[in-house]
């Protein structure tokens with residue numbers, strides 16, 4: 001597979017790198033400490049086109065390919081994984097979902113605001129008792145003729161408090177199981193829609209994760225996405241692409257930690273020489289570099305599959321499974337290379353280590369990726 005990046009790809013990668021260094025680095029430790037959402041920074045990401053990269057230009061999107069998006073995700077995640085998850089959910093779950101399956105009216109009303117960052121979106125599938133087991137939706141959306149009435153609770157929703165528009169998955173007809181599930185666009189502020197408490201998290205602490213409560217929320221029929229019963233397929237299709245974005249996030253977290261460890265190993269001296277001259281450290285860096293390169297190939301390959309309109313369920317799941325493991329392994333080793341300083345916040349690697357863990361959990365745990373992979377490879 002040819003991964004030669006075009007001039008345009010390189011420009012996008014460099015623009016994301018420059019933005020992350022100039023706008024995200026300063027303040028990233030404070031935002032993590034205080035669990036503060038990067039509001040101003042996300043606004044700038046919208047202005048620069050990072051929030052609707054793949055969406056149609058007629059609705060304000062960048063019309064770019066998935067590889068461009070992955071390159072930008074990687075660079076932004078090297079510095080601030082909290083900002084990159086906002087970017088990932090908005091781009092690959094919300095904008096892509098609406099652009100691909102929304103009506104022209106839905107795109108005009110919602111997508112055109114989401115692509116520019118005027119509004120932020122959230123994707124609401126998980127529930128207290130339906131995390132990995134996504135078909136077991138307890139939230140209901142009862143058909144009342146010209147509208148639906150939604151009741152239930154969603155959990156661990158990224159951008160939960162800061163979003164304006166929420167894509168909500170709910171069960172309309174339980175007898176039909178997953179074929180009775182629908183997806184809806186719900187606006188913040190609608191009667192009966194309550195934002196629950198914010199989660200106090202191990203990592204990606206700058207991102208805004210909430211539970212959401214729906215009490216008889218009236219949703220007009222024109223806000224349903226796709227045909228009646230399309231909601232579960234909508235969620236699965238959208239998540240398959242979302243997993244490529246999270247794989248790129250994991251890759252960026254790993255690469256960011258590796259770059260810091262490499263730099264530190266050239267500066268820090270022990271036993272009379274820079275620590276890079278000790279094989280104990282040099283071999284760690286060799287392992288880190290090798291696993292990051294392997295993860296990068298899987299992530300770019302999944303992006304290429306999506307861009308070439310090939311099935312990307314398998315390649316996306318493999319990319320996420322492997323890159324998230326690499327993110328965990330590399331960040332732990334980066335802390336070790338830093339020794340005592342690695343345990344201190346100002347060296348950044350401890351934050352990257354905490355941030356890495358979520359990439360093995362959200363948008364499908366590693367175990368879910370293995371279900372997707374094993375089903376794909378065993379089906380024939």
Ligand code: CAA
Pocket residue numbers: 089123125126131132133134135156157158178232233236237239240313362363364365368371372
């Ligand atoms: N594309 C299209 N259709 C798909 C699909 C895909 N990738 N995957 C499944 N489907 C369809 C199947 O074809 C099937 O439809 P038919 O009956 O018409 O054939 C239907 O969906 C049900 O599929 P399964 O029988 O395979 O369903 P399952 O119950 O065995 O579950 C699963 C499959 C892969 C485990 C799925 O439940 C899953 O992905 N779970 C994890 C959910 C998840 O990722 N949650 C993350 C929450 S979102 C989040 O984290 C966002 C955030 O805030 C950061």
